[in-house]
Amino acid sequence: MQDIFSIFQYSFFTNALIAGLLTSILAGIAGTYIVSRKIVFISGGITHASFGGIGLAYFLGLNPFLGAAVFAILSAVGIEWTTNKANIREDSAIAILWSLGMAIGIIFVFLTPGYAPNLMSFLFGNILTVSTTDILYMLVLCIIVCICIVVFYRPILYTAFDAEYAKTTHLNTTLIKYITAIFVALTIVFSIRIAGIILVLSLFTIPQATASIFTHDFKKMIFLSIGIGFIGISTGLIGSYYFNLPSGAIIIFTLILIWALIKAGEKIRNLINADNP
Amino acid sequence: MNSLITLSNINAGYMANKPVIKNIHLDVKANDFIGIIGPNGGGKSTLLKVILGLIAPYSGSILYKGTSDHTNINIGYLPQINANDKSFPIKVIDVVLSGLMGSKGFFGRYTKEEKTEALRLLQFVKLDQHANNAIGKLSGGQMQRVYLCRAIINNPEVLILDEPNNFVDKHFEAELYELLQELNKRMAILLVSHDIGTISSFIKTIACVNEELHYHNSNKISSEILQTYSCPIELISHGKVPHRVLHNH
Numbered sequence: 001m002q003d004i005f006s007i008f009q010y011s012f013f014t015n016a017l018i019a020g021l022l023t024s025i026l027a028g029i030a031g032t033y034i035v036s037r038k039i040v041f042i043s044g045g046i047t048h049a050s051f052g053g054i055g056l057a058y059f060l061g062l063n064p065f066l067g068a069a070v071f072a073i074l075s076a077v078g079i080e081w082t083t084n085k086a087n088i089r090e091d092s093a094i095a096i097l098w099s100l101g102m103a104i105g106i107i108f109v110f111l112t113p114g115y116a117p118n119l120m121s122f123l124f125g126n127i128l129t130v131s132t133t134d135i136l137y138m139l140v141l142c143i144i145v146c147i148c149i150v151v152f153y154r155p156i157l158y159t160a161f162d163a164e165y166a167k168t169t170h171l172n173t174t175l176i177k178y179i180t181a182i183f184v185a186l187t188i189v190f191s192i193r194i195a196g197i198i199l200v201l202s203l204f205t206i207p208q209a210t211a212s213i214f215t216h217d218f219k220k221m222i223f224l225s226i227g228i229g230f231i232g233i234s235t236g237l238i239g240s241y242y243f244n245l246p247s248g249a250i251i252i253f254t255l256i257l258i259w260a261l262i263k264a265g266e267k268i269r270n271l272i273n274a275d276n277p
Numbered sequence: 278m279n280s281l282i283t284l285s286n287i288n289a290g291y292m293a294n295k296p297v298i299k300n301i302h303l304d305v306k307a308n309d310f311i312g313i314i315g316p317n318g319g320g321k322s323t324l325l326k327v328i329l330g331l332i333a334p335y336s337g338s339i340l341y342k343g344t345s346d347h348t349n350i351n352i353g354y355l356p357q358i359n360a361n362d363k364s365f366p367i368k369v370i371d372v373v374l375s376g377l378m379g380s381k382g383f384f385g386r387y388t389k390e391e392k393t394e395a396l397r398l399l400q401f402v403k404l405d406q407h408a409n410n411a412i413g414k415l416s417g418g419q420m421q422r423v424y425l426c427r428a429i430i431n432n433p434e435v436l437i438l439d440e441p442n443n444f445v446d447k448h449f450e451a452e453l454y455e456l457l458q459e460l461n462k463r464m465a466i467l468l469v470s471h472d473i474g475t476i477s478s479f480i481k482t483i484a485c486v487n488e489e490l491h492y493h494n495s496n497k498i499s500s501e502i503l504q505t506y507s508c509p510i511e512l513i514s515h516g517k518v519p520h521r522v523l524h525n526h
């Protein structure tokens with residue numbers, strides 16, 4: 001292998017690495033929230049619904065990520081609203097939202113005259129084509145999310161842990177739930193750029209699965225997930241560059257490999273410990 | 278004496294036109310100790326949630342110290358738990374501290390004294406060595422003890438406990454009741470339990486919830502009373518003879 005640092009002379013690679021770092025931070029925070037609240041399936045619904053926005057934006061000649069953001073926020077808020085109202089079988093509603101978003105997206109993409117957009121990059125992402133503008137947007141979102149989680153750490157944590165109880169202490173849990181739903185939606189949309197609609201949720205869940213081997217504390221889980229996510233993304237980036245394979249897939253593969261190795265290590269350690277009490 | 282919480286003519290439930298509880302009248306005054314009994318699915322938990330402002334009633338009114346604003350009163354709540362639904366990554370001590378959240382507001386930070394108080398409560402329920410463990414690592418009974426600490430850390434005016442003795446062992450149960458009697462000097466207590474045999478010895482009034490609420494202004498309960506109130510509860514299923522209950526106070 002040639003000198004690894006030579007790839008940094010390409011600005012696209014530096015951009016990709018910065019985008020990877022920002023995504024790790026966003027996914028580390030939002031993912032820990034998603035996994036802890038057990039709303040991975042809901043997040044999947046939001047992710048896929050956003051494809052409807054991408055298709056519509058294409059059709060109207062707008063920025064596809066603007067469309068995705070609008071659709072994602074609307075579906076996140078909508079899901080939060082229906083779960084507050086209850087009486088609706090949540091998982092079926094989400095499955096409908098999930099496929100409806102994809103269907104709308106595909107219909108509009110086909111209706112759009114002229115060239116067919118690069119669907120693959122939306123479905124699987126491409127971190128290597130991230131622009132400086134993209135990074136700027138991510139940076140702004142990242143700063144806002146970090147400030148929110150630091151300042152409102154306990155209200156967010158307690159609402160996620162036991163919203164009903166938190167409400168009895170007069171905390172405005174409804175407000176907290178809606179705002180976090182919007183941030184989760186935005187975070188997902190910004191990460192679609194990196195890993196694509198199909199793979200993005202693994203950025204939000206696999207580092208957390210790995211982190212949960214080491215800790216059961218919300219804050220530590222965020223930090224560990226960010227670290228693991230960044231290791232996975234940067235390793236995946238370098239791998240995809242050298243082997244000329246799609247970045248999203250290699251990143252996810254790396255993250256799962258890390259998880260599997262650590263999990264295996266834990267099992268072996270447990271076995272050894274069991275032998276020598 | 279002034280009422281802390283007053284429910285008048287409350288109808289509430291989860292689906293339109295299908296009330297789970299009907300025509301409820303209840304008055305909670307300072308230093309009350311009300312034991313709430315009733316069959317499973319009778320609406321005990323629903324009643325508590327209405328009182329806590331978690332479920333909006335279809336009709337009727339709830340007053341908190343004379344106003345309809347439920348933030349007007351400080352209520353401690355121990356919810357009914359199902360043993361195995363908490364794998365949330367949160368430390369035990371943070372769960373206890375969450376009981377103070379409401380008085381802190383969005384920007385709240387905890388002081389050292391408050392953390393010490395949380396630890397003291399955990400020590401009382403013999404879980405201080407678990408303070409920094411994840412809540413999910415605890416057993417159902419231990420979890421309930423943590424939730425008890427969470428419910429009382431803010432020194433509430435009314436303490437609402439939904440089957441606090443479901444998972445705790447007999448030994449701790451005795452200590453729990455002792456603690457409740459001590460707390461009752463400072464706060465009103467509403468206690469849901471299916472074990473009237475035990476609670477009738479120290480509650481002051483008993484209320485039976487079976488869709489409607491029947492109030493019995495004494496802690497003695499007999500099978501006749503239960504029958505007139507159509508309250509088919511564990512007097513029978515626990516094999517407890519009413520006589521024993523009658524003598525037990």
Ligand SMILES: Nc1ncnc2c1ncn2[C@@H]1O[C@H](COP(=O)(O)OP(=O)(O)O)[C@@H](O)[C@H]1O
Pocket residue numbers: 291292297315316317318319320321322323324
């Ligand atoms: N979240 C809910 N949604 C719909 N129905 C519910 C819900 N919770 C309870 N119920 C129904 O309300 C009735 C009363 O329940 P509950 O108040 O939990 O009774 P109890 O606490 O006395 O056992 C039951 O028939 C139950 O099925």
Ligand SMILES: [Mg+2]
Pocket residue numbers: 321322323357439
């Ligand atoms: Mg109940």
